[in-house]
Amino acid sequence: MHPTLRTLGRRIQLTTKDTNKGYYKGNRTGSMGSHTKYGTYKxxxxxxxxxxxxxxxxxQLTPFVTRKLEISRGQYEGYRLGPLSGEHYLKMWKAENGDT
Incomplete structure (x- = not known):
């Protein structure tokens, strides 16, 4: 039995697409313990x-949520740029919270 030419030159990275079921690569988080011989995890x-x-x-920094917020559902009159405009949101933020 001889190895193929592809595997002679370099190590090929094993991916989940190269194997069948049962191969899990992980996400580089590392282990926080070890498996015991009884099938539990310590x-x-x-x-x-x-x-x-x-x-x-x-x-000094604050989140982009004001504590003075009043819930108003479906009232969008007077919004020239639309209710979901970022420019309008920033103008409202500065008006309610000042330049902090």
Missing amino acids: IDYNKVRTYVVPDLEGF
Whole structure:
């Protein structure tokens, strides 16, 4: 038995399209534990990702949602650019929240 010429020169990347059922490539997230011989999964808490959230006290940026919002459904009169216009939204945002 001889290898084909295609596999002699370089390593071919294995993709899910090259194989049949049962091949799962993964998404590079890494493992957070290990499988036991009994078929269960044991989590290693030294491998678990923890995210440090910075202190946001005095943070200057605000989300694009105002706390003064009044729900008005279906009332679009007076919108020259349409109800979903980004330009109109930014004008309303500056009018309600100022230049913060």
